[in-house]
Amino acid sequence: MVFRKLCVLGLGYIGLPTASTFATHGLQVVGVDVNPEVVHTLRNGGVHIQEPGLRTLVQAALRSGNLTIQSQPAEADAFIIAVPTPFRENKLADLRAVEAAAQAIAPLLRKGNLVVLESTSPPLTTVGRVAPLLERSGLRSGEDFYLAYVPERVLPGAILRELIENDRVIGGVNRASAEAARDLYSLFVRGEILLTDATTAEMVKLMENTYRDVNIAIANEFARLAERFGVSVWEAIELANRHPRVNILRPGPGVGGHCISVDPWFLVEAAPELARLIRTAREVNDGQPHHVVELARLAFGELAGWRVAALGLAYKADVDDLRESPAIQICHLLQKAGAEVIAFEPYRQEEQVEGIRLARELPSALQGADLLAVLVAHRRFRSLSPSFAAQAMRRRCALDTVNLLQRAPWEKEGFKVVKLGEGIG
Numbered sequence: 134m135v136f137r138k139l140c141v142l143g144l145g146y147i148g149l150p151t152a153s154t155f156a157t158h159g160l161q162v163v164g165v166d167v168n169p170e171v172v173h174t175l176r177n178g179g180v181h182i183q184e185p186g187l188r189t190l191v192q193a194a195l196r197s198g199n200l201t202i203q204s205q206p207a208e209a210d211a212f213i214i215a216v217p218t219p220f221r222e223n224k225l226a227d228l229r230a231v232e233a234a235a236q237a238i239a240p241l242l243r244k245g246n247l248v249v250l251e252s253t254s255p256p257l258t259t260v261g262r263v264a265p266l267l268e269r270s271g272l273r274s275g276e277d278f279y280l281a282y283v284p285e286r287v288l289p290g291a292i293l294r295e296l297i298e299n300d301r302v303i304g305g306v307n308r309a310s311a312e313a314a315r316d317l318y319s320l321f322v323r324g325e326i327l328l329t330d331a332t333t334a335e336m337v338k339l340m341e342n343t344y345r346d347v348n349i350a351i352a353n354e355f356a357r358l359a360e361r362f363g364v365s366v367w368e369a370i371e372l373a374n375r376h377p378r379v380n381i382l383r384p385g386p387g388v389g390g391h392c393i394s395v396d397p398w399f400l401v402e403a404a405p406e407l408a409r410l411i412r413t414a415r416e417v418n419d420g421q422p423h424h425v426v427e428l429a430r431l432a433f434g435e436l437a438g439w440r441v442a443a444l445g446l447a448y449k450a451d452v453d454d455l456r457e458s459p460a461i462q463i464c465h466l467l468q469k470a471g472a473e474v475i476a477f478e479p480y481r482q483e484e485q486v487e488g489i490r491l492a493r494e495l496p497s498a499l500q501g502a503d504l505l506a507v508l509v510a511h512r513r514f515r516s517l518s519p520s521f522a523a524q525a526m527r528r529r530c531a532l533d534t535v536n537l538l539q540r541a542p543w544e545k546e547g548f549k550v551v552k553l554g555e556g557i558g
């Protein structure tokens with residue numbers, strides 16, 4: 134199939150790079166977002182997302198005249214839905230944005246069009262939720278228009294490269310739909326394109342993230358067991374990973390971000406009686422911030438009145454993303470225990486984080502602190518000098534949830550160092 138005009142709904146971390154990449158590969162692209170601020174920013178030459186290379190790509194796409202930004206979708210040969218799919222308080226998927234996008238496309242749909250859902254979704258969303266809304270147009274999916282689910286696997290920080298180089302799974306509601314979507318994505322994808330059906334493709338995406346979550350959960354459980362038995366989980370994992378068929382991941386303060394901590398719930402929701410291990414893994418990882426605070430309490434006693442310098446708020450090392458971050462949750466739990474928390478997040482120095490006092494520089498977070506809590510393994514924390522910290526702080530206590538501090542130099546400066554996954558001693 135030949136495509137000339139594309140309409141991308143949702144201009145976030147996924148939709149904006151996707152729309153811009155298609156535009157720089159010759160398609161006429163209408164990028165649509167319901168958030169007026171996003172539309173305003175992009176129309177005025179700004180970019181609302183931090184991602185290496187994205188600003189240059191978006192500007193190139195806009196300058197070429199191939200990318201236009203609108204608040205309403207327009208007729209096109211193909212439509213891509215890349216809107217958010219968070220969960221609600223009760224951990225059930227919130228598909229309102231996907232449904233709104235499908236409803237907005239329906240009146241514009243013409244015979245021979247292709248519609249692609251990219252948003253991570255529970256199994257059967259494409260055939261059970263999106264197809265019926267599009268079919269309100271009077272057209273039949275798979276017969277009059279093509280419909281496919283194409284999951285996104287990019288790594289934040291490397292989105293532009295991975296968008297092009299990663300293998301793509303394309304699931305059609307029928308073979309013709311999968312082939313139509315392949316024709317679209319082969320305009321820029323250099324990885325292998327693998328065709329399947331829509332529900333398999335939905336499962337693939339959820340299985341990938343669930344697999345990571347379950348593996349992190351077992352590492353976290355090993356950490357708790359190691360603490361009980363007075364063993365260093367870090368050493369034990371290193372030794373276990375010398376087995377040729379074992380690859381245990383790193384434990385940590387919890388799992389955050391908007392993918393791995395969210396997507397497994399879509400499988401639990403779809404079949405709770407079958408997804409018991411998946412639910413337990415989620416609960417273990419969600420319980421990790423509480424475990425960290427309890428470890429601190431056991432090691433250092435009641436924390437009421439303590440001043441804590443929290444190093445890092447992002448959900449993982451060397452990213453600026455704070456969504457679902459366990460580090461933020463730990464700060465709130467420490468506050469609840471009566472501690473005063475001053476956080477330093479090198480990737481968000483200008484940011485306001487609800488209820489958390491932020492230091493603009495690391496030294497001001499450390500000044501007068503009783504406890505240094507390393508919550509994220511940002512590269513730049515590795516160069517923190519124990520003697521500098523010792524001089525700045527009131528008490529010499531350190532809690533390391535990511536195995537970033539080298540015990541010996543810190544202990545030499547008189548610090549009591551407590552690490553997640555090691556006995557309190």
Ligand SMILES: NC(=O)c1ccc[n+]([C@@H]2O[C@H](COP(=O)([O-])OP(=O)(O)OC[C@H]3O[C@@H](n4cnc5c(N)ncnc54)[C@H](O)[C@@H]3O)[C@@H](O)[C@H]2O)c1
Nearest residue numbers: 143144145146147166167168216218230233234252253285
């Ligand atoms: N960010 C990632 O690394 C990543 C990776 C894989 C999959 N995903 C999935 O991709 C989807 C999009 O994620 P994201 O990170 O780009 O989200 P995002 O929050 O960065 O952006 C989504 C955008 O969609 C807009 N939007 C909401 N409803 C809309 C509608 N009806 N019409 C048009 N625009 C609408 C929002 O205003 C927002 O700007 C989600 O399902 C997510 O789980 C994301």
